[in-house]
Amino acid sequence: MNKYNWKRIVVKVGSALIAPNQQGCSSHYLLSIAQFIVRCRAAGVQVVLVSSGSVAAGKHLFPDTDKVDITTKKAMAAAGQTEMMATWDKLFDFPSAQVLLTHADLRHRDRYVSVKDTIFSLLDNGILPIINENDTITTDKLKVGDNDNLSAMVAAAADADALIICSDVDGLYDKNPHTNDDATLLSWVNEIDDEIYAMAGGATSDVGTGGMKTKIQAAEKATSHGINTFIINGFTELSFNMLLEGKNPGTHFQPYDEPMQEAVHWMTHTSKAQGAVIVNNDFDAALNEETEQLTPESIVSVEGDFAVGDTILVRKDDGTKLAKAKSNYSSCLLNFLAEQDDEKFASAFQDKTGPIISDKNIAVLEDS
Incomplete structure (x- = not known):
């Protein structure tokens, strides 16, 4: 595992992996992710999990989903969050902790430092932090909007060595692989520029809120902090086995040679x-x-x-x-x-x- 010499990583899991059929949580795709986390911890690597899925997990509890207003969506998040945490908890034989955040918790410096302290305290005591945006109470003014960018902010706060973003494709392609048979996977990205953003299309999942563009945004935030960032296929166990072997299973975004200072990074990428x-x-x-x-x-x-x-x-x-x-x-x-x-x-x-x-x-x- 430590062929990458990681001390701390953040793993981001999306709604499509949590509740692929929008009929509550499923452990089908989560087993390999949980095993990866277990093996990382056994190798001495601290792990922070950023998990979407509360709305998708709670949706099946509301019979009339044809017209879902914002209040109902918040209720879905409230109901689904407990199911999602219970699903993760049963996959581990060590304690986990729920951390729900809004952007207000990150953009105010004192609260941001408090979040950092809480994450480090949990990790120092062997507890797995499971972080999600607090969809139950967040508003347009307070929300991050997607957990890809949230995971990058968390990775910066946690001083992580790597951010691993699970997707429904193997990584970043030069064009949409779902509609183009000749799409080519980019294994390495040394610099995120307009050309890289142009390769990112919309969301390919019917469940999640983010697409490849938000993953590129997250990679830009993380790499500028000196964090190695990977976009991998979270639906296949092979991705996680390759990471454990020190191999690149998807797209590896190279970190800045000279990362931003922590406070300047927070001002640039987190403070609003x-x-x-x-x-x-x-x-x-x-x-x-x-x-x-x-x-x-x-x-x-x-x-x-x-x-x-x-x-x-x-x-x-x-x-x-x-x-x-x-x-x-x-x-x-x-x-x-x-x-x-x-x-x-x-x-x-x-x-x-x-x-x-x-x-x-x-x-x-x-x-x-």
């Missing part, structure tokens, strides 16, 4: 901007961890409603994204300063109260 500060198109001040030159006179407008400590996006009036950073001012106060005709007043105010954005852990963006 609650608003935006729009600056002049000729704004050319350096925004980085050492230098901060954003001043009230540079601000054209303020978008959104945010408080002190929230993450905001700094972008030019032409749409060019410059950075994500923690705001030291509320949107209300920034609006007030931006509207002042007296630049000396605004500058004097800033001199007394400090910088507009935090001069620590600024995530500089290259997207325009």
Whole structure:
């Protein structure tokens, strides 16, 4: 197992593996995944399991599924979550723990650190963390939306060496293998660019919420943290046997040679901007961890409603994204300063109260 020299891994399992027929949970495809986890742990590798499936597992308990509104879907998640946890629990002879998250738990720094601490405490005590998005209470504003991206955020929080994303195909192909017989599997991806994203189509499963695109997004998040990422076929035992032998059964996304610093990675890929500060198109001040030159006179407008400590996006009036950073001012106060005709007043105010954005852990963006 340790031919890869892994100390800690995250395994992501989708709804199609949990409840393939949407008639409750099935252990048919989960047995080989559970055995893989057991053998990893026996080899001294810590494992975190990110498991979708609560909605799919609970769907059969609701007779009228032709018109499923959001409230019913949340109820399905509530009912299915217990069945899903019970299914996993019976496949292991060691304790497991349920961890339900919303994006709010990850995008707020203090709560993110608390999640990290909980995961490490469970692992240190030999308990398998089983993580899922809390579909019962989440809203559009709070949800991650898919467990592929959630698994990457969890992998970063857990300082994992590898992220293994189980799919219904062998990995990333240059075209959809379900509709193209000449599709070619990419065994290695050294860099995730527009060409790689163009190869990702929609969801190929009728059960899951994610497709290949969300898996590529997850791989981008994880590899930028220095995490080896694999997309494999979770429906075949061969995939897991090959991983145990130190072989690549699917697509292996290579990690960055120089991973982002942890706090900058969190700001870039996990923290969600609650608003935006729009600056002049000729704004050319350096925004980085050492230098901060954003001043009230540079601000054209303020978008959104945010408080002190929230993450905001700094972008030019032409749409060019410059950075994500923690705001030291509320949107209300920034609006007030931006509207002042007296630049000396605004500058004097800033001199007394400090910088507009935090001069620590600024995530500089290259997207325009």
